[in-house]
Amino acid sequence: MTSRKGSETPAAAEAAPAEVDVAIIGAGMAGITLGALLGKAGRKVALIDPHRIHHEEFRAEKIGANQMQLFEKLGLDKMVMPLVTPFTDVDVFRLGQFFAREKKWEYAFSYGALINGLRDALPPQVPITVGKVTEVSTGPDRQRLVLADGSVVNARLLVVATGHSEAIRRAIGVERVELSKAHSLSMGFDLAISRRDCAFHAVTSYGKRASDRVAYLTVFPIGDRMRANMFVYRTVADQWTRDFRAEPQKMLRELMPEIAAQCGNFEVASPVEVRQVSLTTTKGHRRDGVVFIGDAFVTTCPTPGVGIGRVMIDVDQLHSVHIPRWLETPGMAADKIGTFYDDPVKVASDEDGMRVSIYAKRITTETGLEWRVRRLRNNTARQLMIIGRKMRHLGPRREPGLA
Numbered sequence: 084m085t086s087r088k089g090s091e092t093p094a095a096a097e098a099a100p101a102e103v104d105v106a107i108i109g110a111g112m113a114g115i116t117l118g119a120l121l122g123k124a125g126r127k128v129a130l131i132d133p134h135r136i137h138h139e140e141f142r143a144e145k146i147g148a149n150q151m152q153l154f155e156k157l158g159l160d161k162m163v164m165p166l167v168t169p170f171t172d173v174d175v176f177r178l179g180q181f182f183a184r185e186k187k188w189e190y191a192f193s194y195g196a197l198i199n200g201l202r203d204a205l206p207p208q209v210p211i212t213v214g215k216v217t218e219v220s221t222g223p224d225r226q227r228l229v230l231a232d233g234s235v236v237n238a239r240l241l242v243v244a245t246g247h248s249e250a251i252r253r254a255i256g257v258e259r260v261e262l263s264k265a266h267s268l269s270m271g272f273d274l275a276i277s278r279r280d281c282a283f284h285a286v287t288s289y290g291k292r293a294s295d296r297v298a299y300l301t302v303f304p305i306g307d308r309m310r311a312n313m314f315v316y317r318t319v320a321d322q323w324t325r326d327f328r329a330e331p332q333k334m335l336r337e338l339m340p341e342i343a344a345q346c347g348n349f350e351v352a353s354p355v356e357v358r359q360v361s362l363t364t365t366k367g368h369r370r371d372g373v374v375f376i377g378d379a380f381v382t383t384c385p386t387p388g389v390g391i392g393r394v395m396i397d398v399d400q401l402h403s404v405h406i407p408r409w410l411e412t413p414g415m416a417a418d419k420i421g422t423f424y425d426d427p428v429k430v431a432s433d434e435d436g437m438r439v440s441i442y443a444k445r446i447t448t449e450t451g452l453e454w455r456v457r458r459l460r461n462n463t464a465r466q467l468m469i470i471g472r473k474m475r476h477l478g479p480r481r482e483p484g485l486a
């Protein structure tokens with residue numbers, strides 16, 4: 084059995100249920116959705132977070148149809164849909180030219196508002212306990228948490244869903260391993276143009292030159308606002324980043340003149356929020372009584388937009404496959420928990436997330452011969468598609484004249 088003190092300062096805690104099947108630390112995307120599913124399945128759950136209201140922070144701001152299908156599969160779409168802005172018809176620009184109009188649906192939101200809305204929609208049997216965990220003891224049979232107000236939660240299983248936060252991971256003795264430090268930079272800001280006046284429902288414009296180190300800019304509606312996310316391979320300290328934060332309009336007009344006029348000349352209506360993201364995984368997590376999920380286990384890059392999907396695969400596999408089996412028999416030893424970390428669906432999801440995160444950076448920025456050839460091949464194929472589309476577009480208009 085391990086027993087270590089957490090390092091966070093104490094805060095007032097609501098009464099937590101004393102005996103539960105599953106204690107979940109962290110009421111973000113992973114913790115709330117797992118808590119809701121376990122609660123609906125009749126499990127006794129304690130869901131603990133230091134804050135009742137999730138603060139506004141720049142995180143995921145949209146998901147695609149595949150990710151929404153995961154919520155549908157889990158019966159959570161009714162919780163999610165009222166909190167998002169659905170849109171379709173995304174105009175995609177590549178090589179500075181119109182490339183395609185994507186008809187698939189996407190769903191936009193502010194992360195804090197989404198998490199708070201999901202918390203409000205939790206079933207009554209899954210209340211959030213507001214408090215800080217100050218002591219964690221894990222073992223092959225029972226898990227024990229002590230909160231800052233002295234209350235104690237005993238559980239058969241402990242789920243750590245604390246995202247990027249390190250306090251609980253450290254208290255348990257689990258290490259974060261950086262696979263790619265400062266891998267990318269995500270930037271988020273509001274455009275001044277209204278949704279009604281914007282020429283696009285939504286637009287995605289990819290970087291043109293490796294030296295720009297821009298993956299893409301995406302502009303999309305959240306309610307009545309037009310929001311922009313830009314993903315670049317730079318650091319917060321780069322002069323480029325400082326210049327962008329000081330003069331986003333000027334730099335956007337230089338980078339993407341082809342869509343500037345339709346986006347209100349890129350007049351920006353909010354500060355530019357910036358988040359540096361590293362690719363990380365976890366070491367020392369195979370232990371009795373505790374399982375790590377979502378960003379508390381692995382972090383991938385926002386550029387390919389796979390984070391929420393990865394979180395929901397963890398939640399789905401745990402809720403539908405592993406936790407029911409684990410609770411069926413006595414004990415909660417490390418070999419039982421290991422079946423989750425070895426689950427081929429979970430392993431493939433984490434590996435895919437990491438693979439696309441690394442590939443997206445290399446195909447955008449690498450200057451070695453192999454990558455220059457790959458870019459040339461991809462760009463030639465895209466250029467041919469653009470020419471082909473233009474010719475097809477001209478074709479039918481000529482036909483009447485030819486007849």
Ligand SMILES: Cc1cc2nc3c(=O)[nH]c(=O)nc-3n(C[C@H](O)[C@H](O)[C@H](O)COP(=O)(O)OP(=O)(O)OC[C@H]3O[C@@H](n4cnc5c(N)ncnc54)[C@H](O)[C@@H]3O)c2cc1C
Nearest residue numbers: 109110111112113142143245246248269377378385390391
């Ligand atoms: C800038 C940025 C952009 C992104 N864009 C996308 C995107 O476009 N598409 C996509 O799919 N993914 C994206 N992601 C990834 C996605 O946001 C994350 O994968 C996902 O939100 C992780 O959810 P989580 O529940 O694991 O963690 P979180 O949502 O961070 O939840 C962690 C919770 O734990 C709580 N907590 C922390 N410490 C403690 C403690 N000691 N005790 C109790 N509770 C604690 C916190 O208060 C929080 O509520 C992006 C990420 C970033 C940073």
